[in-house]
Amino acid sequence: MAAIGAMPEINGFRQQSRRSFVTLILTILTSSQSILIVWSKRAGKYEYSVTTANFLVEALKCALSLAALVRIWRKDGVTDDNRLSTTWDEVKVYPIPAALYLVKNLLQYYIFAYVDAPGYQILKNLNIISTGVLYQIILKRKLTEIQWAAFILLCAGCTTAQLNPSSDHVLQTPLQGWVMAIVMALLSGFAGVYTEAIIKKRPSRNINVQNFWLYVFGMIFNAFAIMTQDFDAVMNDGFFHGYSLITVLMILNHALSGIAVSMVMKYADNIVKVYSTSVAMLLTAIVSVFLFGFHLSLAFFLGSIVVSVAIYLHSTSKARR
Amino acid sequence: MAAIGAMPEINGFRQQSRRSFVTLILTILTSSQSILIVWSKRAGKYEYSVTTANFLVEALKCALSLAALVRIWRKDGVTDDNRLSTTWDEVKVYPIPAALYLVKNLLQYYIFAYVDAPGYQILKNLNIISTGVLYQIILKRKLTEIQWAAFILLCAGCTTAQLNPSSDHVLQTPLQGWVMAIVMALLSGFAGVYTEAIIKKRPSRNINVQNFWLYVFGMIFNAFAIMTQDFDAVMNDGFFHGYSLITVLMILNHALSGIAVSMVMKYADNIVKVYSTSVAMLLTAIVSVFLFGFHLSLAFFLGSIVVSVAIYLHSTSKARR
Numbered sequence: 001m002a003a004i005g006a007m008p009e010i011n012g013f014r015q016q017s018r019r020s021f022v023t024l025i026l027t028i029l030t031s032s033q034s035i036l037i038v039w040s041k042r043a044g045k046y047e048y049s050v051t052t053a054n055f056l057v058e059a060l061k062c063a064l065s066l067a068a069l070v071r072i073w074r075k076d077g078v079t080d081d082n083r084l085s086t087t088w089d090e091v092k093v094y095p096i097p098a099a100l101y102l103v104k105n106l107l108q109y110y111i112f113a114y115v116d117a118p119g120y121q122i123l124k125n126l127n128i129i130s131t132g133v134l135y136q137i138i139l140k141r142k143l144t145e146i147q148w149a150a151f152i153l154l155c156a157g158c159t160t161a162q163l164n165p166s167s168d169h170v171l172q173t174p175l176q177g178w179v180m181a182i183v184m185a186l187l188s189g190f191a192g193v194y195t196e197a198i199i200k201k202r203p204s205r206n207i208n209v210q211n212f213w214l215y216v217f218g219m220i221f222n223a224f225a226i227m228t229q230d231f232d233a234v235m236n237d238g239f240f241h242g243y244s245l246i247t248v249l250m251i252l253n254h255a256l257s258g259i260a261v262s263m264v265m266k267y268a269d270n271i272v273k274v275y276s277t278s279v280a281m282l283l284t285a286i287v288s289v290f291l292f293g294f295h296l297s298l299a300f301f302l303g304s305i306v307v308s309v310a311i312y313l314h315s316t317s318k319a320r321r
Numbered sequence: 322m323a324a325i326g327a328m329p330e331i332n333g334f335r336q337q338s339r340r341s342f343v344t345l346i347l348t349i350l351t352s353s354q355s356i357l358i359v360w361s362k363r364a365g366k367y368e369y370s371v372t373t374a375n376f377l378v379e380a381l382k383c384a385l386s387l388a389a390l391v392r393i394w395r396k397d398g399v400t401d402d403n404r405l406s407t408t409w410d411e412v413k414v415y416p417i418p419a420a421l422y423l424v425k426n427l428l429q430y431y432i433f434a435y436v437d438a439p440g441y442q443i444l445k446n447l448n449i450i451s452t453g454v455l456y457q458i459i460l461k462r463k464l465t466e467i468q469w470a471a472f473i474l475l476c477a478g479c480t481t482a483q484l485n486p487s488s489d490h491v492l493q494t495p496l497q498g499w500v501m502a503i504v505m506a507l508l509s510g511f512a513g514v515y516t517e518a519i520i521k522k523r524p525s526r527n528i529n530v531q532n533f534w535l536y537v538f539g540m541i542f543n544a545f546a547i548m549t550q551d552f553d554a555v556m557n558d559g560f561f562h563g564y565s566l567i568t569v570l571m572i573l574n575h576a577l578s579g580i581a582v583s584m585v586m587k588y589a590d591n592i593v594k595v596y597s598t599s600v601a602m603l604l605t606a607i608v609s610v611f612l613f614g615f616h617l618s619l620a621f622f623l624g625s626i627v628v629s630v631a632i633y634l635h636s637t638s639k640a641r642r
Contacts, residue, residue: 122619145637146467149630153474156626159619165486167619298443298480298488299620305477306627309470313634316466 015267022263023276029257030280035287036253040246047242049230051222053251058218060255065211072206082206090205091213093198098217100191102225107184114177119170121162123181128155128274130182130189135270138193139200143271146317151271153310158278161285161303192273196265207266211259275314278307336588343584344597350578351601356608357574361567368563370551372543374572379539381576386532393527403527411526412534414519419538421512423546428505435498440491442483444502449476449595451503451510456591459514460521464592467638472592474631479599482606482624513594517586528587532580596635599628 072082115123132151136143143151173181199210226234233241264273282304288294393403436444453472457464464472494502520531547555554562585594603625609615 146634149634153627153630156623156630160481160623160627163484163620163623168616171619295489298492299484302477302481302484306474306481309474309477313467313470 019264019268019272022260022267023272026257026260026264026273027276027280027283029253029260030277031283031287033250033253033257034280034284035291036246036250038284038288038292040250047244048247049226049233049241051226051230052234052239053247053254055219055222055226056251057254057258058215058222060251061258062212062215062219064255064259065208065215068208069206069212072208081204082209084209084212086209086213090202093194094213095217095221097191097195097198097214098221100187100194101218102221104184104187104191105225107180107187111177111180111184114180115173116169118164118166119173120181122159122167122170123173123177124185125155125159125162126181126185127188128158128278130185131192131270131274134186134189134193135196138190139197139269141269144317146313147271150310150313150317151274153306153313154275154278157303157306157310158281159303160306161282161300163299163303164297189270192265192270195262196270199262199265207262210266211262214262215258271314275311279311282307340585340589340593343581343588344593347578347581347585347594348597348601348604350574350581351598352604352608354571354574354578355601355605356612357567357571359605359609359613361571368565369568370547370554370562372547372551373555373560374568374575376540376543376547377572378575378579379536379543381572382579383533383536383540385576385580386529386536389529390527390533393529402525403530405530405533407530407534411523414515415534416538416542418512418516418519418535419542421508421515422539423542425505425508425512426546428501428508432498432501432505435501436494437490439485439487440494441502443480443488443491444494444498445506446476446480446483447502447506448509449479449599451506452513452591452595455507455510455514456517459511459518460590462590465638467634468592471631471634471638472595474627474634475596475599478624478627478631479602480624481627482603482621484620484624485618510591513586513591516583517591520583520586528583531587532583535583536579592635596632600632603628 069082069084076082111120128151132143132148135141195214198214199207202210261273264276282300285294285296285300289296390403390405397403432441449472453464453469456462516535519535520528523531582594585597603621606615606617606621610617
């Protein structure tokens with residue numbers, strides 16, 4: 001994966017196949033991520049500090065980007081595009097996505113006062129709409145009417161696929177819950193779209209350098225999170241208390257998917273990312289039938305049909321441009 | 322309504338507005354029909370023979386068509402297009418839709434051995450797909466890819482809107498149940514598309530004459546149904562036993578919607594009819610909230626969004642042709 005993005009000049013076909021490749025990788029990593037979460041929940045409660053795991057994810061991504069860079073330097077030498085040193089002008093915007101995610105994660109603790117966990121899963125689909133709106137506003141790239149129709153279908157289809165007999169509770173969410181859900185969707189959408197804006201602003205800059213700086217700020221913000229939320233637990237029980245094989249696999253998976261997300265931002269866009277994670281959600285459910293004996297509901301089938309039509313509409317609309 | 326279709330030559334705008342008008346009327350009649358059914362169920366069980374009511378619906382439609390024709394004869398005189406007399410060549414196909422509906426209604430008694438009533442409501446959405454397939458095969462008019470996508474969405478959206486916590490039982494329907502549901506969907510779709518083929522085959526022929534002959538055969542087939550199914554009840558308790566105000570309103574409504582369906586077949590098509598009845602289903606649910614204090618589920622909202630997008634896609638795709 002590290003070699004991707006090493007050549008500045010490529011033709012349309014290679015660009016397209018690279019886009020498909022990073023999207024496929026992201027889809028596979030995201031669905032295996034959810035499967036790991038189900039597995040870890042079955043194995044027992046989280047015993048480790050989530051903040052330390054998040055910090056390690058950022059550190060691992062940083063290390064992987066650096067390793068990729070070393071390989072590139074050896075092959076191509078150090079150039080203006082792949083040198084690690086940076087300017088204040090380039091780096092000043094890099095902390096913003098990490099800061100937005102931090103605020104969103106902090107809000108996450110408070111929203112559960114108004115919505116239960118399955119209800120929150122349903123409300124998270126608002127991310128799809130907020131990403132579309134902010135993509136159009138911030139990146140100033142217009143989605144066609146058919147693409148918007150497809151995006152609304154994607155949101156409705158994903159929500160339908162996740163329906164269960166208790167989902168109607170979501171409609172009783174108090175106003176504060178709705179406001180928080182919308183604010184969180186906007187923060188998450190803004191962080192994603194802003195990351196794309198940062199990465200795309202310098203198209204010739206090597207993605208591994210861009211990732212390195214993004215993840216450095218990710219480490220700093222997560223270190224802050226450890227200190228404010230899990231300082232006592234880490235001091236008393238140690239940084240790695242409660243870690244298991246699943247924890248290590250989850251950290252590895254999160255790190256790789258994080259890099260895949262960056263690649264999708266560089267070579268495709270946030271819209272592709274949203275489709276990719278939606279398909280991953282459906283894949284996870286199907287794989288869970290075989291792994292954990294889950295049952296698929298009629299709502300899941302209907303939601304999958306709607307998501308499939310959304311993907312079809314998005315792709316035909318693209319081809320017509 | 323009877324005056325509609327009196328002039329053989331009209332311009333595109335009048336054609337469009339007439340199409341919209343009959344579609345609107347059909348939507349309103351179909352949704353009030355379902356509300357009457359809910360009302361009659363609340364008022365108590367059906368005490369009357371359904372076959373006699375069906376016979377009266379056909380008789381009333383026949384009478385209304387004849388009344389419309391008398392008005393037209395007085396205004397325009399008797400012409401080749403509006404004379405009641407017919408040829409064997411014209412009339413020989415008219416019994417086919419009535420016969421198909423009869424077979425479908427007979428099957429309806431047997432499918433409940435495999436599926437419960439709410440499950441049957443869900444399976445009835447297969448009608449949407451069967452109508453689309455038969456429309457394309459029999460009437461040889463091609464739906465565009467976007468229109469097909471919209472039609473699949475319409476089917477998925479309607480089913481989603483009707484989901485309830487027990488809907489998953491449908492997935493346990495035995496194979497015989499599925500086969501019967503598909504056969505019934507094909508019969509119903511075939512009857513609809515064949516009626517359109519009959520009506521459209523002679524575009525200049527007055528719709529009221531065409532309706533008259535369709536309904537004459539409807540009366541004959543329903544008289545047959547009374548004799549085979551409710552002969553004893555009618556002989557012992559009388560033809561009108563158990564009739565109430567609601568029964569009369571339902572017969573009136575069914576007759577008017579039947580005529581509206583014919584008008585939609587003449588001036589629009591089966592595809593428009595399917596959209597119209599789907600929107601009627603959603604309208605019924607919304608009106609029932611106010612009339613009967615029903616609650617709308619999250620699935621209903623999601624289904625309505627998908628149906629709305631389907632209508633939007635169908636209409637934009639039409640405009641582009």
